[in-house]
Amino acid sequence: MATTLTVNGTTHSVDLPDDMPLLWVLRDALDLTGTKYGCGVAACGACTVQIDGAAVRSCQVALADVWGEVTTIEGLGRPDALHAVQAAWVAHQVAQCGYCQSGQIMQAASLLAETPAPTDADIDAALSGNLCRCGTYPRIRAAVQTAAATLRGA
Amino acid sequence: MANWGKIARRGFLIGTAAVAGGVAFGVYQYRRDLPNPLDPGEGEVALNPWVIIDQQGVTLIAARAEMGQGVYTTLPALLAEELDVAWDDVRVIHGPAAQAYYNAGLMSHALPSTDYDRSAIQDMMVEAMSILPKMIGLQVTGGSTSTLDAYDRLRRAGATAREVLKQAAATRLGLPLGSLETRDGRVIAPGGISIAYADLAEEAARIDPPRRVDLRPASQWKYLGRSMPRLDMVEKVTGRAHFGIDTRLPGLRFATVRMCPRLGGAMLSFDASAALALPGVERVIDLGTGIAVVATNTWIAMQAAEAVIIDWGPAPYPETSEALMAAIRAALDDAPDSMLRDQGDVDAMDITPSDRVIEAEYTVPWLAHATMEPMNATAHHQGDRLEIWAGTQAPGFAEAAAAQAVGLEPEAVTCHVTYLGGGFGRRGESDFIVLAARVADAMPGTPVQVTWSREEDMRHDFYRPAACARMRGVIRNGFAHALEGRVAAPSVTRQSMARLTGQAPPGPDKGHVEGMFNQPYAIPNYRVTGHLADLAVPVGFWRSVGNSFNGFFMESFVDEMARAGGRDPLGFRLDLAEREHAPSAGVLRAVAQMSGWNAPRPQGTGMGVAMTHSFHTPVAVVIEVQDQGGAIALTRAWIACDVGRALDPSIIEAQMVGGLVYGLSAAMMEEIRFADGAVVEGNFPDYDALRQHQMPRVEVRILETSGHIGGVGEPATPPAAPALANAIFDLTGERIRDLPLNRRVRFTG
Numbered sequence: 001m002a003t004t005l006t007v008n009g010t011t012h013s014v015d016l017p018d019d020m021p022l023l024w025v026l027r028d029a030l031d032l033t034g035t036k037y038g039c040g041v042a043a044c045g046a047c048t049v050q051i052d053g054a055a056v057r058s059c060q061v062a063l064a065d066v067w068g069e070v071t072t073i074e075g076l077g078r079p080d081a082l083h084a085v086q087a088a089w090v091a092h093q094v095a096q097c098g099y100c101q102s103g104q105i106m107q108a109a110s111l112l113a114e115t116p117a118p119t120d121a122d123i124d125a126a127l128s129g130n131l132c133r134c135g136t137y138p139r140i141r142a143a144v145q146t147a148a149a150t151l152r153g154a
Numbered sequence: 155m156a157n158w159g160k161i162a163r164r165g166f167l168i169g170t171a172a173v174a175g176g177v178a179f180g181v182y183q184y185r186r187d188l189p190n191p192l193d194p195g196e197g198e199v200a201l202n203p204w205v206i207i208d209q210q211g212v213t214l215i216a217a218r219a220e221m222g223q224g225v226y227t228t229l230p231a232l233l234a235e236e237l238d239v240a241w242d243d244v245r246v247i248h249g250p251a252a253q254a255y256y257n258a259g260l261m262s263h264a265l266p267s268t269d270y271d272r273s274a275i276q277d278m279m280v281e282a283m284s285i286l287p288k289m290i291g292l293q294v295t296g297g298s299t300s301t302l303d304a305y306d307r308l309r310r311a312g313a314t315a316r317e318v319l320k321q322a323a324a325t326r327l328g329l330p331l332g333s334l335e336t337r338d339g340r341v342i343a344p345g346g347i348s349i350a351y352a353d354l355a356e357e358a359a360r361i362d363p364p365r366r367v368d369l370r371p372a373s374q375w376k377y378l379g380r381s382m383p384r385l386d387m388v389e390k391v392t393g394r395a396h397f398g399i400d401t402r403l404p405g406l407r408f409a410t411v412r413m414c415p416r417l418g419g420a421m422l423s424f425d426a427s428a429a430l431a432l433p434g435v436e437r438v439i440d441l442g443t444g445i446a447v448v449a450t451n452t453w454i455a456m457q458a459a460e461a462v463i464i465d466w467g468p469a470p471y472p473e474t475s476e477a478l479m480a481a482i483r484a485a486l487d488d489a490p491d492s493m494l495r496d497q498g499d500v501d502a503m504d505i506t507p508s509d510r511v512i513e514a515e516y517t518v519p520w521l522a523h524a525t526m527e528p529m530n531a532t533a534h535h536q537g538d539r540l541e542i543w544a545g546t547q548a549p550g551f552a553e554a555a556a557a558q559a560v561g562l563e564p565e566a567v568t569c570h571v572t573y574l575g576g577g578f579g580r581r582g583e584s585d586f587i588v589l590a591a592r593v594a595d596a597m598p599g600t601p602v603q604v605t606w607s608r609e610e611d612m613r614h615d616f617y618r619p620a621a622c623a624r625m626r627g628v629i630r631n632g633f634a635h636a637l638e639g640r641v642a643a644p645s646v647t648r649q650s651m652a653r654l655t656g657q658a659p660p661g662p663d664k665g666h667v668e669g670m671f672n673q674p675y676a677i678p679n680y681r682v683t684g685h686l687a688d689l690a691v692p693v694g695f696w697r698s699v700g701n702s703f704n705g706f707f708m709e710s711f712v713d714e715m716a717r718a719g720g721r722d723p724l725g726f727r728l729d730l731a732e733r734e735h736a737p738s739a740g741v742l743r744a745v746a747q748m749s750g751w752n753a754p755r756p757q758g759t760g761m762g763v764a765m766t767h768s769f770h771t772p773v774a775v776v777i778e779v780q781d782q783g784g785a786i787a788l789t790r791a792w793i794a795c796d797v798g799r800a801l802d803p804s805i806i807e808a809q810m811v812g813g814l815v816y817g818l819s820a821a822m823m824e825e826i827r828f829a830d831g832a833v834v835e836g837n838f839p840d841y842d843a844l845r846q847h848q849m850p851r852v853e854v855r856i857l858e859t860s861g862h863i864g865g866v867g868e869p870a871t872p873p874a875a876p877a878l879a880n881a882i883f884d885l886t887g888e889r890i891r892d893l894p895l896n897r898r899v900r901f902t903g
Contacts (some may be wrong), residue, residue, distance in 0.1 A: 002328070014453070017433070028408055033400035036575070038526055039608045043838035046526060054426020073393030082392070089391040093383070093804055096222030096812055098390030099526040099575030105391060118779035124847035131838060133526050133576050134222045135815025136808070137849040143276070 005066050007032065008075025017084075018064035023047045026061050026072060034073035034102050038131070045130030048103035055110035056128075069113050073088035073102035077111060085109045096134035106129045116152050120145065164795065182803050188288070193253030197515040201315040202363065203254040204233055204308060206353035207767035210238045212339060215249035217227025218257075218304075219295040219385060219547045221577035222812070223289035223867045224805035227384045229304050231377040236312030236370065238336040239351075241377065246385050248571040251549035253291030258284030258291060259303030263768065264537030266494050266664050268672035270735045272862065296582055296695060298769035298780075301801060305863050313370075314363040323349050372799075379533040381804030386573070398545040398572045401532040403601040407436065408452040412459040415613055416831035417692050421445070429458040429586050438462060439596045445715065446573055446593045452605050459607075461813045467561075468688040469831025473621075478828060481677035483622045484685040485642040488684035490868040492662030495671040498639045498679030503628070506863040510629040510718045511630070512712060513851030516891045518703045520826035521618035521696060522833075524841060527575020529609040530584035532600035539566045540671070541629070545574035547582040551654055555584040557589035567591075578816070579695030583616050583653070609836035615692025616650075617826055619643040621723060623670075623707040623823035629719035632714070634730055636679035639670050643688045646693050669704030669872050674714070674735030674767050675727075689864040697816050697873040705872025706821070706879070709764035714889065724751055724763045725882060731765070737860040738767055742856050746757060749776040760885025763877035771864030772796050775877040776816060777850065779885050787884060787902040788818070788850040796857040806855045809866040814852065817874025819843035823896045848903045863873065 002013045004112050007030060021040075026032040026049070035058055038046030038076040041080030042057040049058045077083030084091065085108050095101045104127065111118060118126070123144050132140070157447035192200035192215070198208040206213040214233045220226040230246045249255070258773040261283040262269070265276055286292070324331045324340040326349075334341055340348045351358075372379060390393040414421055416447055424445055434454040439446040448456040463775050472478050505511060529545035533556070540562055546552045546569065553567040574581050590604040608613070621643035628636035647665040648658035663684060672680035696702060715725035724746050731739040742765055746752065755761060758781040767772040778790040793810045800806055823842050835841040850897075879890050884900060890898050 006207070006317060017454075020451065020453055028451045028453070029403050032393075033396075033402065036397075036400050037399065037605070039835055039838050040456075041608075041839065043842075044526070069239070077390050077392060079388045079394065082388075086391040090383070090387050092426055093381070093382070093387060094654070094714050095293065095387055095390040096224075096808060097220075097526065097576045098222070098386065098573060099397060101390055102393050112358070124849075128847040131843055133524060133578075133816070133819075133843060134808075135812035135849075136854055137815070137844075137846045138811060139808070140846065141849075 002007055003063055005070060007070040008072060016063055019062045021059045022049070022061040022063060022066055022070070023058040026058060026059060032074055036099055036101070036102055044100070045103040045107060046100050048106040048130065050106055050110055053110065053113055055107045067079050074078065074104060076105065083109060084150040086146040088143040088150065092139045092143040093148060094136050094139040094143050096136055100130060100132045104132065104140055108147065112148050113146070116148060161837050163277055167576070183339050188254040191240040191250050191254055194456045199359045201318060201355065201359060202311050203252070204311040205237065205315045209352050209353050212351060213245045213750070214236070214246060216246050217255035218250050218300045218342040219248070219545065219571060219577060219581065220297070220548070221574035221581065222547070223300070223809055224384060224802065225295070225300045226386050227268055227524045228802050228805060229308055229380055230299055230385060231382055232308035233302055233312040235375055235377045236309045237316050238338065240338040241382060243339055244385060249694065251293055251553055251569055255314045256287040256291050256701070257286050257294050257299055257303050259299030260287055260294060262299060262302060266662055267787030269770055270672070270674045270738065270772070287779035288368065288891070292552050293548065293550045295577070296579065298867040298869065302656055302770065302863040302865065307368050308345045317364050317367055318358040318361045319351050319354050320881045321361050322354040328614045328644070329850050330477065332337060335756050338801035346877050356778045357547045357860050363413040365559070378801050380802070384800055397527050397575045398532065398543060399527055399530045399575070399605055399775045401543040401556065401572065401603060403534065405534070405600060405601055407454050408450065408605070409446050409448040409593050409602050410452065410459050410607060411444055411610065412457040412464070413439065413614055414464065414834070416465050416466055417614065418470045418690055419443070419831065422465040422467050424465070425463040428463070432458045432461065438599070439593055441592060442591065446604065448593065448597065448602060456607050458683060473829045473831040477518070477693065478689060479622065481622055481689060482620055482642050482644070485685040485687035486622060486640050486782055489687055492664070492667055492684040494662060494664060494667055494679045495680065497677070499638070500636055500679045500681040502637060503679050505628065506630070509635065511626070512718050513624070513715055514714060514891055515627045516707045516710065518621050518627065518706060518893045520620045521824055522612050522615045522835070522841060523578045523696060524612060524827050525576030525578060525580055528606045528608050530603065530605040531587045531590035532601060532603040533590040535560065535594040535598045537598055539568070540594065542567065542569040542587060542591065542604050543572055544569060544587050544590070545572045545581055546584070546587060547574070547577050548584065552584040552587045559588045559591050560595040577604040578697045578753060579699070580615065582695055606766055608686040612836050612841060613833040614690045618696030618702060619646060619693040621703040623706065625714040627711060629715050632719045632721050634675065634677045634715055634726070637677045637715070639707065640685060641667055641670060641682070641707065642687055643703065644691065644693050645687045646695060649693050650695060661887055665700045667704065669766055669768055670708045672767070673708060673773065675730035676733035677730060681800060697813070698768060698868040699871040700870070701819070703764060705764070705766040705768070706875040709766060709873060709876030710879050710891065713762070713876065713883065727763070727765055735767070735772070735856070737773040740767060740857055740859055741765060741772045741794040742859060745774040745776045745792045748792040748794065748853055749778070750857060751776065760881045762877045762880030762882070764873035764880060766869065766872035768869045768872055769865030770862060771866065771869040773810070774818045775870070775873040779878070779881045780903050781885060785900045785902040786885070788848060788878070791850045791852045793852065793870060793871065794855045794867070796855060796860045797866060798860040798862045799858055800856045803856055806856055806866045810854045810870045811852050813868060814869030814874045815844050815849070817871040818878060821875035821878050821893055821895055822901055823894050845903065847899065
């Protein structure tokens with residue numbers, strides 16, 4: 001049975017099992033490969049997307065349970081129109097291998113939508129579920145603060 | 155100084171790749187230029203193996219795997235510096251697998267000697283050995299060698315390309331060569347005339363490049379020595395970077411594998427009927443020692459693979475972690491494989507009553523690489539040829555292995571190298587590519603992506619071996635008088651080289667004792683022996699290789715010696731380093747100053763120091779820990795490195811921090827255990843790593859005194875574990891001699 005979902009402003013109709021995690025719908029059916037598979041058990045955060053602005057682990061959301069509009073890294077901003085968080089990531093030269101960064105950025109953007117002036121402790125708490133094996137954590141912390149300042153118009 | 159003559163006599167059979175092929179080449183073969191592997195398309199011109207010019211501009215070939223370490227930025231900067239291309243106009247691609255892209259830098263690790271006291275003869279021998287990577291086309295990204303290998307070669311490639319472009323312009327304009335300059339992708343002539351490289355490329359390609367070009371002095375550099383915007387950054391923050399797992403092709407099928415969990419064991423039987431009944435499952439393929447499931451979606455393939463009922467054979471090694479460690483420990487009493495350092499006389503020295511003699515045994519566990527991107531590859535078998543898309547550190551070997559697996563000639567296989575979602579040595583292996591090739595071979599005409607589950611990835615690694623060391627030290631009047639180290643572990647070098655070249659190299663295994671025998675410490679009696687444990691558990695290169703365990707053994711024990719001698723641990727090391735290697739002493743002084751080492755420490759804090767010289771770079775680390783209600787927090791860290799010449803400070807800083815984090819993660823919490831012949835840990839809840847909230851504040855200082863380019867990807871990893879263990883000792887008084895540390899202490903978070 002076809003399921004309808006809206007991703008990055010575009011509505012798709014997909015004929016996939018109800019219990020298929022959103023992650024695999026995005027990656028293998030819609031070719032939105034910016035969202036990454038890392039663990040499949042909500043332990044690494046690489047698959048983080050937003051549903052109605054809230055960060056969720058797409059490996060844990062069944063297709064039938066998608067409750068709102070999905071935003072992925074491809075929809076957050078484009079190379080010629082970066083979101084403030086992406087621009088801060090560029091300014092601080094955060095990414096190394098880059099594999100976890102889609103998830104880090106989606107999580108950070110969601111944090112800043114709720115908490116415009118986060119403390120470092122807020123950042124640590126919000127991003128503790130996003131693993132980075134390259135160890136980009138200090139630059140992530142700095143970039144989130146820069147993005148927060150940009151978004152506040154400071 | 156280490157005794158070069160003694161070392162040479164003792165261990166001159168080169169330990170690693172140099173003899174792997176067992177071949178000698180004539181001077182002519184060595185000197186001749188290798189064929190340019192680039193096959194330019196319509197309207198493109200390849201001036202040499204690294205520079206393609208078309209009407210859109212200049213594309214530079216990196217020919218090394220970008221796995222986060224910044225080669226897609228620093229290598230193009232070396233080319234662009236001499237070629238004179240505007241940074242915004244630089245495009246970079248990996249390029250094909252080819253002999254021309256051999257990595258001669260790997261040979262810089264091949265001499266069985268310390269490398270901090272480099273002599274002219276050593277440099278000459280390394281130079282001579284670069285013949286081997288050239289002849290066998292050793293295109294490998296590893297050993298922290300990309301930059302030192304490329305430093306002259308790519309600047310020269312950029313300069314010769316520039317010179318033929320200038321020559322083409324001189325001919326066309328009828329002007330003397332000396333009147334022309336180059337800037338931002340154009341040749342500039344007097345009188346406001348300028349011609350774009352793209353307009354000159356076809357003529358330039360017909361001109362023989364000069365045999366000799368002078369490289370620009372550092373004082374004239376525009377890009378090198380500066381922190382350049384990474385060329386991969388925008389793609390990576392917008393989800394557009396193409397990793398292996400992101401390969402999408404028309405008609406692509408999605409597959410996964412389930413291989414024998416007892417590594418190297420057999421599959422006795424399997425029943426795929428339940429799996430085949432699941433909607434979306436197309437095939438279950440018998441791979442001999444496991445199965446592949448092909449489906450319309452990766453998740454369906456993974457669900458179905460779990461539904462296959464399989465009877466596995468036994469493991470070809472002792473079946474528990476305890477039994478494996480017993481075998482490794484027993485190897486300490488076997489005849490040594492190597493004795494690459496034997497200064498003074500550890501056996502016959504007189505011990506006086508005022509000497510302090512200490513002994514200790516250390517162990518470390520098996521470790522997985524756990525790259526964020528699980529192993530995967532995409533393959534398309536088209537009858538007489540095979541195309542592969544994969545993140546690999548060794549594309550030439552991958553092509554050869556895939557060709558052999560499906561019965562094609564190596565020339566019929568093409569590997570497209572994508573971005574790597576982490577490498578750390580794991581992606582130097584070709585197993586995941588071979589499996590994809592075999593699945594594609596079973597379904598000719600259909601492209602198939604084979605993605606491993608995280609559990610399959612963690613349980614089918616080439617592990618950093620478990621290791622054991624027995625250390626003995628004599629402290630006389632507060633100084634290190636003798637140090638004897640015995641190290642036992644399975645041999646990564648022998649296993650990896652046998653997989654790569656078909657035979658294990660003869661001679662002592664240097665990689666097995668690196669980080670212990672070759673440290674820049676003036677200890678008058680200093681002996682290190684390596685003992686190899688013959689175990690069939692797959693082992694492989696893991697960021698910093700032997701240094702990863704020897705750094706912990708050595709720098710923990712040196713700390714013990716300092717304490718036993720009543721000395722400050724940093725001052726004790728400085729005494730040893732100052733007499734042996736000035737740059738190593740320099741990084742110790744730097745971290746002392748940065749960390750305020752000599753200032754009084756608040757109650758409830760501890761500080762630890764460690765220094766390791768590896769990959770031609772000495773790195774010193776100080777870590778500060780704090781007792782937070784009975785749990786230990788890592789509050790601050792300081793790193794100083796001496797890289798000789800800092801080509802991109804931002805990237806070097808990132809590699810230092812990243813190398814530290816990789817080492818700290820392992821030290822604090824990582825352990826691969828075996829039970830019933832299989833790996834116990836399967837996913838991040840069992841095998842976690844340092845996370846944002848546990849991350850200390852870090853400060854990095856980059857020194858440039860060593861006189862040669864040092865590696866940056868690996869050398870910050872070895873000092874991480876001992877610096878932390880030494881800090882915990884400073885805080886708690888407990889000396890922890892086995893990793894991971896969280897067996898003994900609780901960390902915050």
